[in-house]
Amino acid sequence: MDDAAFALHPAPTHRVLHVGADREPVLVVDELLLDPEAIVRRAETGTAFQRQEGDFYPGIRKPLDMAYASAVYAHLRELLLATFGAGGDAAVTPLSCVLSLATTRPEALRPIQSVPHFDSVERNRIASVHYLCGERFGGTSFYRHRSTGFESIDGPRLAGYAPRLKQEVMEEAKRQAARSLAYIRGDTALFERTASVDAKFNRAVFYRSNLLHSGDIAVDAGLSSDPRSGRLTANTLAAIGPPR
Numbered sequence: 001m002d003d004a005a006f007a008l009h010p011a012p013t014h015r016v017l018h019v020g021a022d023r024e025p026v027l028v029v030d031e032l033l034l035d036p037e038a039i040v041r042r043a044e045t046g047t048a049f050q051r052q053e054g055d056f057y058p059g060i061r062k063p064l065d066m067a068y069a070s071a072v073y074a075h076l077r078e079l080l081l082a083t084f085g086a087g088g089d090a091a092v093t094p095l096s097c098v099l100s101l102a103t104t105r106p107e108a109l110r111p112i113q114s115v116p117h118f119d120s121v122e123r124n125r126i127a128s129v130h131y132l133c134g135e136r137f138g139g140t141s142f143y144r145h146r147s148t149g150f151e152s153i154d155g156p157r158l159a160g161y162a163p164r165l166k167q168e169v170m171e172e173a174k175r176q177a178a179r180s181l182a183y184i185r186g187d188t189a190l191f192e193r194t195a196s197v198d199a200k201f202n203r204a205v206f207y208r209s210n211l212l213h214s215g216d217i218a219v220d221a222g223l224s225s226d227p228r229s230g231r232l233t234a235n236t237l238a239a240i241g242p243p244r
Contacts (some may be wrong), residue, residue, distance in 0.1 A: 005038035006068040008075040016083055019142045019211075020151040020194035026142065027083045027206040028197055029076065032130060036202040039068070039234060040132050043099050043227035058104035058113045058183075058217065060225060069094035069236040072128070072204070080206065084126060086240045095125075095237045102137075102215065102231040103223045109181040111169045116143040116184060116191055118153045119209035119237060127209040130234040131199040137231040138216035139199040143184075143191040145212060151194060152210045165190075183217040199231075209237060 009031045017026040033039065042064070043049075049060035073080065073092045081090055104113070119127045129140055144151045145161070147168065153161055168190050186193050196216065197205050207213065217223075217231065224230035 004035060005042060006065075006071045007034045008032065008071060009034050014079065017195055017197070020144055021149075022151045024142075024152065024208060024211055025083050025085075026195065026197065027079065029079075029204045029206070030200065030202070032072070032202055032204045036132060039064075039099075040227055040232065043132070043232055049099070049101055049225065049227075056110070056112055056117065057100060058109060059100060059102040059223075059231075061098045061100045064097045064099045064234055066094060066097050068234065069097040069238065072130075072236065073238050076206075080126065081240070083206070084208070084240060086124075091241045092126075093239045093241060095239055097234070097236045099227075100233050100235050101225055101227065102217050103225050105223060106182045106219060107180050109183070111173060111181065114181045114184060115165065115169060115188075116141075116145075116212040116214040118212055121153055121155045121158055121210050122239075123152075123154065123208055123210060124240045125209040126206055126238045126240060128204055128206045128234075128236045128238075129215075130204040130236075131201060132227075132232040132234060133199060133230065134201055135199050136218060136221045137199050138185070138218035138221065139197045140205055141185070141196040141214055141216050142194050142207070143212045143214065144194050146190055146192055151212055152208065153212065154210060183219065184214050185216050185218075
């Protein structure tokens with residue numbers, strides 16, 4: 001991928017939300033790239049999208065050049081450190097970078113795909129979703145687990161949270177046996193939505209990867225495998241670590 005494909009806007013606009021009772025920061029950056037269409041064109045060519053073994057993402061993915069993540073995190077480094085409370089000399093290291101298309105029909109969802117999730121249990125991991133689609137496809141929401149009050153999951157919490165959620169999901173499925181699974185898009189019996197960020201073309205959202213969150217997958221907008229007509233996003237994970 002040439003440099004022009006991931007050139008950053010010199011002055012993107014941004015805002016910081018503080019979500020839930022924990023007041024965790026969520027950074028929203030608009031007009032991230034100078035030419036976001038270049039990434040869409042990249043999505044249309046090269047390696048095919050495919051389902052990833054062991055990945056709970058409800059759709060298909062393919063790798064995106066890590067140079068994209070490196071450029072984004074280098075350009076936004078000071079803003080990210082200020083937002084997430086890291087020291088000014090901390091390193092921001094990209095760990096993964098993919099393009100994603102939500103394509104799974106609701107009736108084909110696994111139970112775990114119908115509830116909010118977290119990407120890792122480390123607080124120093126920052127996830128991002130960069131919308132390369134329009135608002136109608138749905139943005140991203142953040143949640144609180146009602147029975148525990150958890151809005152994020154760390155290592156100590158995970159041991160009790162995982163089996164408890166599994167039991168709750170199974171019990172809820174029995175109570176609603178006649179109802180098929182659906183994408184979560186707001187409050188449910190098990191989760192309360194604490195905040196939501198709308199999708200917008202060339203908008204990126206950055207948050208701690210251990211926050212409970214879910215894409216607001218709008219089935220009515222279409223679940224196309226065509227990057228130009230589907231819910232296309234670029235997703236990254238980075239670590240904020242000790243000084244370089």
